[in-house]
Amino acid sequence: MKKVILLLGLFAGVSLLFLGSLKNPLPEKTLLTQSDSITTMATLAPIKNKALRKQIQSLAKQHDIKPIDATVDRVWKAIPGYNGLVVDIEASYQKMLASSDFDTKQLVYKETSPQVHLKDLPPSPIYKGNPEKNMVALLINVAWGNEFIPPILATLNKSQVKATFFFDGSWVKKNPDLAKTIHMEGHEIGNHAYSHPNLQHKSQTETMDELKKTNDVIEATVGTKPIWFAPPSGSFNQETINIARQLDMLTILWTVDSVDWKKPATAEMVKRVVTGVTSGSMILMHPTKPTAEGLGKMIADIEANGYHLGTVSEIMSENRISERP
Template sequence: MKDQNTSLPIYHGNETIRNISFMVNVAWGNEYLIDLLKLLKERNINVTFFLEGRWVEQYPEYALMIKDSNQEIGNHAYSHKDMRTLTVEEINMEITKTNEKIHEVLGVKPKYFTPPYGYFDSRVLEIAENLKMETILWSLDTVDWKIENPNEIIDKIVPNIKNGSIILMHPTESSLTALPSIIEKALDQNYKIKKISELLNNN
């Protein structure tokens, strides 16, 4: 949750409601995307995909698959740079160029932004807020870009799921393999899996 009067990132949803969300950051991993979307469809689950602008430009057909699967679309900056190292103009460009590309390809205007690597400073938050976007981070991280054993991901995530958890993942083999177990264990504990917008609006 976030104080509406200040520019702060959001790390989780309402901690009194049994909802959780997955955020899928996409700048690579095309080879696992179709199977990931198939898995989500089979389980009737919608999550939020944060897309890199450059990736949308290079792979519009994959971006369209995500949108057409009724998944929510967020902004993951244009070129996956550490936003803290950029000028104000460059930060603005990274976010706005991605919004423009997503709108051009998908007809969607993202409301949510997540910075590459989770790195940000006050300028990044202020620029996102000026663009009427909320900055989303996470409360649980699969670290699936370096953890290859899906059981390790399951053991890392499942015991730590709480009301409002936002779980970060990417299109990787390890997360794709771990996800069915994570979903089943969450559902068994009566959690509902929501898109970020639903998580934050307590739907």
């Protein structure tokens, strides 16, 4: 009797399971499809990511720009180097990984340094920046012309441009407040010797004294030590260059001369300067009436021609103007 009851109970349980499966049939096909989809996604993701990396690597080869070493040119003498540019493959890959889609706007670039730098070169004068760097620098030599300095500073401030002012040491001694104003407005300060001498005819001792006294008075007045030296009237010899280097300064000349000290017509001066400018040009000026009147137009025209304006340090820097090619 017990065996019969047990068999009946077992039969009833099996029947219930069978009936339940008829009401809610197992979604076998659906479960398999979802499983297949997950497996497929897991399989395709690394394949897609691998393809993404290959796309970045392929494009990187097309966009690599080799760095340019500093060199001594036969005509222009010392020329600074210029950084190269490469695609940072790993950083670009990580940036695009979230979407797994290749996007040139998401590429990350990094600069590569040249092997030869400006300070590796033998002591030489510098007349211009690297011609591949789309920048122009304004050099303003100051030994006189105080009345024109305020309007020049106002124009530079309005144009949001910084210049390099080369101070005569005796001028700084007589005009400390004006020297401080120029420095406080963010302009770079260079050495222009102490008494505006013709250094080509000075002894080593005299030249050393002229440059060192100027550095000392500039440092005492504005708190910065010059790293650039501009010989008065562009007069120098190799000893001048060597002594400047001994004092940790490089010698700066110019590419384009405004000749403003001859008091040319302002419009003519501006036109001559602007048409003479190319990438890497350094423009020589003084605090004169033509410069005070024409500086705004000069800056506007130079920028309209696609050039960036900066200090001597900026144009001599190996850093690229833009991270992207």
